[in-house]
Amino acid sequence: MFALCDCNNFYASCERVFRPDLKDRPVVVLSNNDGCIIARSAEAKALDVKMGSPWFRERDRLAGADAAIFSSNYALYGDMSRRVMETLHGLAPDVEVYSIDEAFILLDSAPLQYRAAEELCRHVKNRVLQWTGVPVSLGIGPTKTLAKAANRLAKKNVEYEGIFAMPEGDAADEYLARLDAADVWGVGFRYAPMLKRNGIRTALDLKRASDDWILRRMTVCGLRTVLELRGSVCHPFKTAPEPRKNIRSSQSFGEPVTSVIHLREAVASFMERACETLRGQRSTAGCVSVFIATSPHRDEQQYANGASRRLPSASDCTPTLVTAALECLEEIYVPGPRYIKAGVCLSDLRSARVRQNGLFDAAETERDIRLMAAVDRINSDLGRGSISVAASGRWKPRQWDMKQNCRSPRYTTRWKDLARVRATAGDGPTCRR
DNA sequence: TCTGGGGTCCTAGGACCC
DNA sequence: TCTGGGGTCCTAGGACCC
Numbered sequence: 001m002f003a004l005c006d007c008n009n010f011y012a013s014c015e016r017v018f019r020p021d022l023k024d025r026p027v028v029v030l031s032n033n034d035g036c037i038i039a040r041s042a043e044a045k046a047l048d049v050k051m052g053s054p055w056f057r058e059r060d061r062l063a064g065a066d067a068a069i070f071s072s073n074y075a076l077y078g079d080m081s082r083r084v085m086e087t088l089h090g091l092a093p094d095v096e097v098y099s100i101d102e103a104f105i106l107l108d109s110a111p112l113q114y115r116a117a118e119e120l121c122r123h124v125k126n127r128v129l130q131w132t133g134v135p136v137s138l139g140i141g142p143t144k145t146l147a148k149a150a151n152r153l154a155k156k157n158v159e160y161e162g163i164f165a166m167p168e169g170d171a172a173d174e175y176l177a178r179l180d181a182a183d184v185w186g187v188g189f190r191y192a193p194m195l196k197r198n199g200i201r202t203a204l205d206l207k208r209a210s211d212d213w214i215l216r217r218m219t220v221c222g223l224r225t226v227l228e229l230r231g232s233v234c235h236p237f238k239t240a241p242e243p244r245k246n247i248r249s250s251q252s253f254g255e256p257v258t259s260v261i262h263l264r265e266a267v268a269s270f271m272e273r274a275c276e277t278l279r280g281q282r283s284t285a286g287c288v289s290v291f292i293a294t295s296p297h298r299d300e301q302q303y304a305n306g307a308s309r310r311l312p313s314a315s316d317c318t319p320t321l322v323t324a325a326l327e328c329l330e331e332i333y334v335p336g337p338r339y340i341k342a343g344v345c346l347s348d349l350r351s352a353r354v355r356q357n358g359l360f361d362a363a364e365t366e367r368d369i370r371l372m373a374a375v376d377r378i379n380s381d382l383g384r385g386s387i388s389v390a391a392s393g394r395w396k397p398r399q400w401d402m403k404q405n406c407r408s409p410r411y412t413t414r415w416k417d418l419a420r421v422r423a424t425a426g427d428g429p430t431c432r433r
Numbered sequence: 434t435c436t437g438g439g440g441t442c443c444t445a446g447g448a449c450c451c
Numbered sequence: 452t453c454t455g456g457g458g459t460c461c462t463a464g465g466a467c468c469c
Contacts, residue, residue: 296436297435
């Protein structure tokens with residue numbers, strides 16, 4: 001049996017942990033550059049604020065509803081996620097961290113002092129809330145897809161108090177009949193209308209669809225979903241995360257950029273970030289690519305292009321990869337267009353344990369490897385960006401830097417942002433920075 | 434005026450090999 | 452006149468996830 005533990009409205013909940021005054025107010029979190037709405041508290045959802053909708057379209061309405069608005073604060077969300085996951089690891093031996101706000105727990109190996117899976121889940125829910133301040137919901141099922149479905153029902157029905165166990169076999173049918181096919185894990189915005197047109201409206205309809213038809217219309221991925229709804233495990237539990245096959249780092253700019261100087265800073269910065277991830281998973285990259293683009297939403301000259309470079313030998317050395325990325329940029333840059341976005345991608349990743357240098361190429365030296373290890377250690381001890389390639393322009397304000405007008409303090413990762421709590425007799429505690 | 438960022442897997446078709 | 456059978460690799464496009 002699997003349990004899926006999912007944080008409720010994760011980003012919005014993180015903001016509330018340090019702002020108890022926001023308890024009943026609508027809370028909304030925006031994407032980079034304060035562009036789109038990417039998280040909403042229950043109160044904001046009740047106002048029919050849509051996920052992913054552009055902020056400028058909702059602004060007035062939300063202001064009228066006394067909503068609290070936040071720019072995204074990934075330092076905070078990342079650290080809160082780590083706390084939640086650590087708490088889960090302390091309560092069950094097998095935890096698969098699936099995303100920043102979700103984890104699967106293998107219940108078969110859970111401690112025996114819990115008489116039932118539901119009892120363990122109740123304990124998990126209370127403990128995570130108590131230790132981190134983040135509310136979670138749990139769904140239990142014999143497959144991941146059914147655990148996901150159970151989680152969905154746990155969230156939708158207040159009477160379940162955030163925990164729901166999907167019964168096994170046909171006993172699940174009455175619950176699957178209450179779930180839209182579109183809400184099943186693996187059914188996205190493309191397949192949902194197709195299923196509807198063909199009379200498949202609920203998760204139960206999907207469970208009962210013919211294998212042949214599903215295979216034809218939704219490929220083996222769709223068939224796996226259907227088999228999982230019937231109780232056969234197709235998505236196994238993964239204890240250790242697989243290393244990534246591609247690492248991408250891209251960002252929209254706070255303001256459009258025309259000069260190649262600014263694009264170089266951005267590309268170097270993004271590559272530096274990608275390299276940290278690369279070394280973090282102990283990989284090297286054999287291929288570097290870069291892209292730049294104008295805004296498709298503006299009525300002006302459009303340009304988008306990309307270039308890639310295969311390296312003579314795979315590398316994880318920031319200067320080597322930044323140089324390759326800047327060469328790619330030179331290839332595609334044209335003066336004139338107002339660029340709004342750039343990005344880099346590392347691919348053809350391999351294990352850094354085996355370094356194969358070309359016969360005639362400059363080898364990655366032991367010195368480079370030690371240098372990168374030192375850089376990573378310094379940045380880890382003193383904070384990201386403490387040491388950086390000069391090409392990134394990190395020491396000065398940069399024209400393209402992200403717009404974040406409402407970012408909350410980095411409460412848990414910066415000393416100067418630490419929250420101060422003042423308790424006054426008779427009053428509830430107040431929380432201030 | 435203002436529209437995010439980071440991933441995975443599968444399939445079909447083309448080019449090539451013997 | 453008749454023209455097989457078995458494979459790989461790459462790419463683009465499409466689906467999905469958070």
